[in-house]
Amino acid sequence: MTLKLYGMALSTNTQRVTVVCHEKNIPFELVKVDLFANEHKSAGFLEKQPFGQVPYIDDDGFVLYESRPIAAYIARKYAAQGTPGLVPSDPQDHALYEQAVATEMSHFDPSASGLSFEMIAKKIFFKTDPDEARVAQLLSTLNAKLDVYEEILGKQKYLAGDEITLADLFHLPAGTRLVKIGLDVIEKRPNVSRWWKDISSRPSWVAVTSSA
Structure with missing residues:
Protein backbone atom coordinates (compact mmCIF):
# COMPACT_ATOMS: atom_id res chain seq x y z
CA MET A 1 0.00 0.00 0.00
CA THR A 2 1.30 3.45 -0.92
CA LEU A 3 1.93 5.73 2.03
CA LYS A 4 -0.70 8.45 2.19
CA LEU A 5 0.38 11.90 3.32
CA TYR A 6 -2.46 14.20 4.31
CA GLY A 7 -1.39 17.80 3.92
CA MET A 8 -0.93 20.68 1.52
CA ALA A 9 1.92 21.07 -0.95
CA LEU A 10 2.69 24.64 0.14
CA SER A 11 2.68 23.82 3.85
CA THR A 12 6.16 23.94 5.37
CA ASN A 13 5.28 21.09 7.73
CA THR A 14 4.08 18.95 4.83
CA GLN A 15 7.23 19.77 2.87
CA ARG A 16 9.35 18.62 5.80
CA VAL A 17 7.93 15.14 5.16
CA THR A 18 7.86 15.15 1.37
CA VAL A 19 11.56 15.99 1.10
CA VAL A 20 12.38 12.92 3.20
CA CYS A 21 10.12 10.74 1.05
CA HIS A 22 12.14 11.87 -1.97
CA GLU A 23 15.45 11.27 -0.17
CA LYS A 24 14.36 7.71 0.62
CA ASN A 25 12.81 7.08 -2.81
CA ILE A 26 9.44 6.23 -1.30
CA PRO A 27 6.30 6.41 -3.43
CA PHE A 28 3.63 8.39 -1.61
CA GLU A 29 0.25 9.91 -2.30
CA LEU A 30 -0.28 13.48 -1.20
CA VAL A 31 -3.92 13.72 -0.15
CA LYS A 32 -4.72 17.42 -0.32
CA VAL A 33 -6.17 19.02 2.78
CA ASP A 34 -7.62 22.41 1.89
CA LEU A 35 -6.50 24.68 4.70
CA PHE A 36 -8.35 27.62 3.16
CA ALA A 37 -11.61 25.68 3.54
CA ASN A 38 -10.69 24.61 7.10
CA GLU A 39 -10.71 20.92 6.16
CA HIS A 40 -8.07 20.38 8.85
CA LYS A 41 -10.69 21.33 11.44
CA SER A 42 -13.33 18.88 10.21
CA ALA A 43 -14.50 16.03 12.43
CA GLY A 44 -13.02 13.42 10.09
CA PHE A 45 -9.60 15.08 10.10
CA LEU A 46 -9.60 15.59 13.87
CA GLU A 47 -10.15 11.86 14.35
CA LYS A 48 -6.69 11.34 12.84
CA GLN A 49 -4.95 14.55 13.95
CA PRO A 50 -6.62 15.81 17.13
CA PHE A 51 -4.74 19.14 17.05
CA GLY A 52 -6.15 20.00 13.63
CA GLN A 53 -2.84 20.59 11.88
CA VAL A 54 -1.14 19.16 8.81
CA PRO A 55 0.32 16.75 8.05
CA TYR A 56 -0.41 13.24 9.16
CA ILE A 57 0.32 9.94 7.43
CA ASP A 58 -1.58 6.72 7.00
CA ASP A 59 0.88 3.91 6.33
CA ASP A 60 -1.35 0.88 5.74
CA GLY A 61 -3.42 1.72 8.79
CA PHE A 62 -0.63 3.15 10.93
CA VAL A 63 -1.50 6.80 11.58
CA LEU A 64 1.12 9.27 12.75
CA TYR A 65 1.14 13.05 13.03
CA GLU A 66 3.77 15.78 13.60
CA SER A 67 6.19 16.26 10.71
CA ARG A 68 9.49 15.54 12.46
CA PRO A 69 8.43 12.18 13.98
CA ILE A 70 6.87 11.24 10.64
CA ALA A 71 10.15 12.00 8.86
CA ALA A 72 12.13 9.98 11.40
CA TYR A 73 9.72 7.06 11.07
CA ILE A 74 10.11 7.05 7.30
CA ALA A 75 13.90 7.35 7.46
CA ARG A 76 14.17 4.46 9.92
CA LYS A 77 11.62 2.19 8.24
CA TYR A 78 13.34 2.60 4.88
CA ALA A 79 16.89 2.82 6.22
CA ALA A 80 18.22 0.44 3.58
CA GLN A 81 17.14 2.54 0.60
CA GLY A 82 17.81 6.04 -0.65
CA THR A 83 20.08 8.39 1.27
CA PRO A 84 21.73 6.49 4.16
CA GLY A 85 22.25 7.70 7.71
CA LEU A 86 19.52 10.33 7.91
CA VAL A 87 18.86 9.00 11.41
CA PRO A 88 22.21 7.68 12.74
CA SER A 89 22.18 4.38 14.64
CA ASP A 90 25.45 4.73 16.58
Whole structure:
Protein backbone atom coordinates (compact mmCIF):
# COMPACT_ATOMS: atom_id res chain seq x y z
CA MET A 1 0.00 0.00 0.00
CA THR A 2 1.30 3.45 -0.92
CA LEU A 3 1.93 5.73 2.03
CA LYS A 4 -0.70 8.45 2.19
CA LEU A 5 0.38 11.90 3.32
CA TYR A 6 -2.46 14.20 4.31
CA GLY A 7 -1.39 17.80 3.92
CA MET A 8 -0.93 20.68 1.52
CA ALA A 9 1.92 21.07 -0.95
CA LEU A 10 2.69 24.64 0.14
CA SER A 11 2.68 23.82 3.85
CA THR A 12 6.16 23.94 5.37
CA ASN A 13 5.28 21.09 7.73
CA THR A 14 4.08 18.95 4.83
CA GLN A 15 7.23 19.77 2.87
CA ARG A 16 9.35 18.62 5.80
CA VAL A 17 7.93 15.14 5.16
CA THR A 18 7.86 15.15 1.37
CA VAL A 19 11.56 15.99 1.10
CA VAL A 20 12.38 12.92 3.20
CA CYS A 21 10.12 10.74 1.05
CA HIS A 22 12.14 11.87 -1.97
CA GLU A 23 15.45 11.27 -0.17
CA LYS A 24 14.36 7.71 0.62
CA ASN A 25 12.81 7.08 -2.81
CA ILE A 26 9.44 6.23 -1.30
CA PRO A 27 6.30 6.41 -3.43
CA PHE A 28 3.63 8.39 -1.61
CA GLU A 29 0.25 9.91 -2.30
CA LEU A 30 -0.28 13.48 -1.20
CA VAL A 31 -3.92 13.72 -0.15
CA LYS A 32 -4.72 17.42 -0.32
CA VAL A 33 -6.17 19.02 2.78
CA ASP A 34 -7.62 22.41 1.89
CA LEU A 35 -6.50 24.68 4.70
CA PHE A 36 -8.35 27.62 3.16
CA ALA A 37 -11.61 25.68 3.54
CA ASN A 38 -10.69 24.61 7.10
CA GLU A 39 -10.71 20.92 6.16
CA HIS A 40 -8.07 20.38 8.85
CA LYS A 41 -10.69 21.33 11.44
CA SER A 42 -13.33 18.88 10.21
CA ALA A 43 -14.50 16.03 12.43
CA GLY A 44 -13.02 13.42 10.09
CA PHE A 45 -9.60 15.08 10.10
CA LEU A 46 -9.60 15.59 13.87
CA GLU A 47 -10.15 11.86 14.35
CA LYS A 48 -6.69 11.34 12.84
CA GLN A 49 -4.95 14.55 13.95
CA PRO A 50 -6.62 15.81 17.13
CA PHE A 51 -4.74 19.14 17.05
CA GLY A 52 -6.15 20.00 13.63
CA GLN A 53 -2.84 20.59 11.88
CA VAL A 54 -1.14 19.16 8.81
CA PRO A 55 0.32 16.75 8.05
CA TYR A 56 -0.41 13.24 9.16
CA ILE A 57 0.32 9.94 7.43
CA ASP A 58 -1.58 6.72 7.00
CA ASP A 59 0.88 3.91 6.33
CA ASP A 60 -1.35 0.88 5.74
CA GLY A 61 -3.42 1.72 8.79
CA PHE A 62 -0.63 3.15 10.93
CA VAL A 63 -1.50 6.80 11.58
CA LEU A 64 1.12 9.27 12.75
CA TYR A 65 1.14 13.05 13.03
CA GLU A 66 3.77 15.78 13.60
CA SER A 67 6.19 16.26 10.71
CA ARG A 68 9.49 15.54 12.46
CA PRO A 69 8.43 12.18 13.98
CA ILE A 70 6.87 11.24 10.64
CA ALA A 71 10.15 12.00 8.86
CA ALA A 72 12.13 9.98 11.40
CA TYR A 73 9.72 7.06 11.07
CA ILE A 74 10.11 7.05 7.30
CA ALA A 75 13.90 7.35 7.46
CA ARG A 76 14.17 4.46 9.92
CA LYS A 77 11.62 2.19 8.24
CA TYR A 78 13.34 2.60 4.88
CA ALA A 79 16.89 2.82 6.22
CA ALA A 80 18.22 0.44 3.58
CA GLN A 81 17.14 2.54 0.60
CA GLY A 82 17.81 6.04 -0.65
CA THR A 83 20.08 8.39 1.27
CA PRO A 84 21.73 6.49 4.16
CA GLY A 85 22.25 7.70 7.71
CA LEU A 86 19.52 10.33 7.91
CA VAL A 87 18.86 9.00 11.41
CA PRO A 88 22.21 7.68 12.74
CA SER A 89 22.18 4.38 14.64
CA ASP A 90 25.45 4.73 16.58
CA PRO A 91 24.56 5.99 20.10
CA GLN A 92 26.92 8.97 20.05
CA ASP A 93 26.10 9.90 16.46
CA HIS A 94 22.41 9.59 17.29
CA ALA A 95 22.82 11.87 20.29
CA LEU A 96 24.49 14.49 18.12
CA TYR A 97 21.67 14.09 15.61
CA GLU A 98 19.05 14.61 18.33
CA GLN A 99 20.99 17.67 19.48
CA ALA A 100 20.88 19.07 15.95
CA VAL A 101 17.14 18.38 15.65
CA ALA A 102 16.57 20.19 18.95
CA THR A 103 18.70 23.07 17.65
CA GLU A 104 16.50 23.41 14.57
CA MET A 105 13.31 23.28 16.62
CA SER A 106 14.45 25.66 19.36
CA HIS A 107 16.88 28.05 17.71
CA PHE A 108 15.89 28.27 14.05
CA ASP A 109 12.28 27.41 13.35
CA PRO A 110 10.54 29.75 15.83
CA SER A 111 12.17 32.87 14.36
CA ALA A 112 12.22 31.70 10.74
CA SER A 113 8.60 30.58 10.79
CA GLY A 114 7.61 33.71 12.71
CA LEU A 115 9.14 35.90 10.02
CA SER A 116 7.39 33.87 7.33
CA PHE A 117 4.07 34.37 9.10
CA GLU A 118 4.57 38.10 9.56
CA MET A 119 5.91 38.85 6.08
CA ILE A 120 4.07 36.32 3.90
CA ALA A 121 1.14 34.60 5.60
CA LYS A 122 -0.41 37.74 7.08
CA LYS A 123 -0.71 39.33 3.64
CA ILE A 124 -2.07 36.19 1.97
CA PHE A 125 -4.42 34.83 4.62
CA PHE A 126 -5.39 37.85 6.71
CA LYS A 127 -4.87 40.76 4.30
CA THR A 128 -2.95 42.66 6.96
CA ASP A 129 0.50 44.21 7.16
CA PRO A 130 3.30 42.72 9.24
CA ASP A 131 3.94 43.91 12.76
CA GLU A 132 7.22 45.76 12.19
CA ALA A 133 8.25 45.59 15.84
CA ARG A 134 7.68 41.85 15.85
CA VAL A 135 9.64 41.48 12.61
CA ALA A 136 12.57 43.39 14.10
CA GLN A 137 12.53 41.23 17.21
CA LEU A 138 12.39 37.97 15.25
CA LEU A 139 15.14 39.11 12.91
CA SER A 140 17.40 40.09 15.79
CA THR A 141 16.87 36.71 17.44
CA LEU A 142 17.46 34.81 14.20
CA ASN A 143 20.67 36.70 13.48
CA ALA A 144 22.00 35.84 16.93
CA LYS A 145 21.15 32.16 16.44
CA LEU A 146 22.71 32.05 12.97
CA ASP A 147 25.92 33.53 14.36
CA VAL A 148 26.17 30.34 16.41
CA TYR A 149 25.34 28.26 13.32
CA GLU A 150 28.24 29.99 11.58
CA GLU A 151 30.60 28.78 14.28
CA ILE A 152 29.24 25.23 14.26
CA LEU A 153 29.35 24.94 10.47
CA GLY A 154 32.87 26.31 10.44
CA LYS A 155 33.96 23.11 12.21
CA GLN A 156 31.87 20.51 10.39
CA LYS A 157 29.97 20.08 7.15
CA TYR A 158 26.50 19.58 8.60
CA LEU A 159 24.77 20.33 11.89
CA ALA A 160 25.27 16.88 13.41
CA GLY A 161 28.73 16.24 11.93
CA ASP A 162 30.14 15.58 8.50
CA GLU A 163 27.18 13.55 7.20
CA ILE A 164 23.77 14.93 6.32
CA THR A 165 20.87 14.05 8.61
CA LEU A 166 17.21 14.90 8.93
CA ALA A 167 18.24 17.82 11.14
CA ASP A 168 19.67 19.60 8.09
CA LEU A 169 16.70 18.80 5.87
CA PHE A 170 14.27 20.10 8.47
CA HIS A 171 15.58 23.64 7.84
CA LEU A 172 14.61 23.65 4.16
CA PRO A 173 10.93 24.74 4.22
CA ALA A 174 11.27 27.72 6.56
CA GLY A 175 14.73 28.60 5.25
CA THR A 176 13.42 28.80 1.71
CA ARG A 177 10.75 31.23 2.88
CA LEU A 178 13.49 33.48 4.29
CA VAL A 179 15.20 33.51 0.91
CA LYS A 180 11.92 34.33 -0.86
CA ILE A 181 11.29 37.21 1.53
CA GLY A 182 14.67 38.61 0.50
CA LEU A 183 16.40 38.49 3.87
CA ASP A 184 20.18 38.11 3.63
CA VAL A 185 20.61 36.23 6.90
CA ILE A 186 22.00 33.16 5.14
CA GLU A 187 24.11 34.63 2.36
CA LYS A 188 26.11 36.98 4.57
CA ARG A 189 27.52 34.10 6.62
CA PRO A 190 30.04 32.07 4.58
CA ASN A 191 29.70 28.77 6.44
CA VAL A 192 25.92 28.98 6.70
CA SER A 193 25.76 29.95 3.02
CA ARG A 194 27.92 26.99 1.97
CA TRP A 195 25.75 24.61 4.00
CA TRP A 196 22.53 26.15 2.67
CA LYS A 197 23.60 25.89 -0.97
CA ASP A 198 24.46 22.24 -0.35
CA ILE A 199 21.14 21.19 1.19
CA SER A 200 18.84 23.44 -0.86
CA SER A 201 20.25 22.18 -4.17
CA ARG A 202 19.59 18.51 -3.38
CA PRO A 203 17.35 16.79 -5.97
CA SER A 204 14.87 15.91 -3.21
CA TRP A 205 14.24 19.57 -2.39
CA VAL A 206 14.17 20.58 -6.04
CA ALA A 207 11.44 17.96 -6.51
CA VAL A 208 9.45 19.38 -3.59
CA THR A 209 9.67 23.00 -4.68
CA SER A 210 8.94 22.26 -8.33
CA SER A 211 5.68 20.53 -7.42
CA ALA A 212 4.51 23.02 -4.78
